[in-house]
Amino acid sequence: MWIADKWNDYEVIDCSGGEKLERWGRYTLLRPDPQVIWDTPKTDPRWSRLNAHYHRSTKGGGEWEFFDLPNQWKVHYKNLTFHLKPFSFKHTGLFPEQAVNWDWITEKVRHAGRPVKVLNLFAYTGGATLAAAAAGAEVAHVDASKGMVSWAKENAAACGLSGAPIRWLVDDCVKFTEREIRRGNKYDAVIMDPPSYGRGPKGEIWKIEHSIYPFIQACLQVLTKKPLFFLINSYTTGLQPAVLAYLLGNALKGYGGKIQAQEIGLPVSSSGLILPCGASGRWERD
Numbered sequence: 001m002w003i004a005d006k007w008n009d010y011e012v013i014d015c016s017g018g019e020k021l022e023r024w025g026r027y028t029l030l031r032p033d034p035q036v037i038w039d040t041p042k043t044d045p046r047w048s049r050l051n052a053h054y055h056r057s058t059k060g061g062g063e064w065e066f067f068d069l070p071n072q073w074k075v076h077y078k079n080l081t082f083h084l085k086p087f088s089f090k091h092t093g094l095f096p097e098q099a100v101n102w103d104w105i106t107e108k109v110r111h112a113g114r115p116v117k118v119l120n121l122f123a124y125t126g127g128a129t130l131a132a133a134a135a136g137a138e139v140a141h142v143d144a145s146k147g148m149v150s151w152a153k154e155n156a157a158a159c160g161l162s163g164a165p166i167r168w169l170v171d172d173c174v175k176f177t178e179r180e181i182r183r184g185n186k187y188d189a190v191i192m193d194p195p196s197y198g199r200g201p202k203g204e205i206w207k208i209e210h211s212i213y214p215f216i217q218a219c220l221q222v223l224t225k226k227p228l229f230f231l232i233n234s235y236t237t238g239l240q241p242a243v244l245a246y247l248l249g250n251a252l253k254g255y256g257g258k259i260q261a262q263e264i265g266l267p268v269s270s271s272g273l274i275l276p277c278g279a280s281g282r283w284e285r286d
Contacts, residue, residue, distance in 0.1 A: 002263070116138070
């Protein structure tokens with residue numbers, strides 16, 4: 001498992017009864033987590049000293065209960081800064097387990113020995129974009145949500161990267177990639193974090209089990225002749241790391257290189273256990 005254990009501003013304090021107790025900077029949040037199917041004694045006093053609690057509804061969805069939480073606050077990871085705020089379906093605008101991928105991206109870009117162009121698809125609030133840009137890459141950041149792209153721009157400004165060579169693109173990722181193929185634009189690296197399900201601008205259905213492999217194949221057409229890396233992250237239940245490895249292996253078999261895939265996770269302070277948080281597959285040039 002790849003473990004995001006280099007945080008100072010974030011911590012999984014404890015997990016029990018379908019919920020995880022977290023420290024985000026100065027603030028303590030309690031949120032549901034489907035992986036936490038055990039029920040252990042809640043001895044840490046912070047279980048009862050919360051700044052906010054997201055209550056999951058038995059009918060689906062849920063709502064926040066706030067005690068003492070600002071509308072927005074910041075956390076830092078190494079040289080990166082992120083604006084956080086509670087919004088729909090328990091999220092804060094950041095997936096801290098992705099720090100293990102940010103570190104890998106940073107290392108690949110810094111040691112490339114050449115200019116690097118990165119295509120970040122389904123790019124959300126920009127963690128991977130900012131890691132790549134801070135390491136010196138030129139990045140195309142693509143997400144269909146205008147709000148998420150605006151949020152990513154705010155994060156870039158907080159990191160001092162407003163002047164970095166980042167293209168901010170509100171667009172359907174599949175349609176954008178198809179246009180890049182026609183335009184002949186090329187990238188040294190592709191990052192993607194595709195959803196389990198979605199709809200395109202004209203009602204096209206995205207189901208990851210049917211759509212992901214053809215999309216990976218399409219992305220090969222925007223790669224340079226000597227690409228640097230290809231990273232896929234997934235939170236889709238049942239999409240095991242081995243499946244991500246097979247997808248990358250079949251698609252990129254003509255490129256040589258090395259493929260690895262693992263669960264990604266976060267350490268739990270109270271128990272020393274690792275909380276699994278999805279899976280990532282990585283192809284990299286030898």
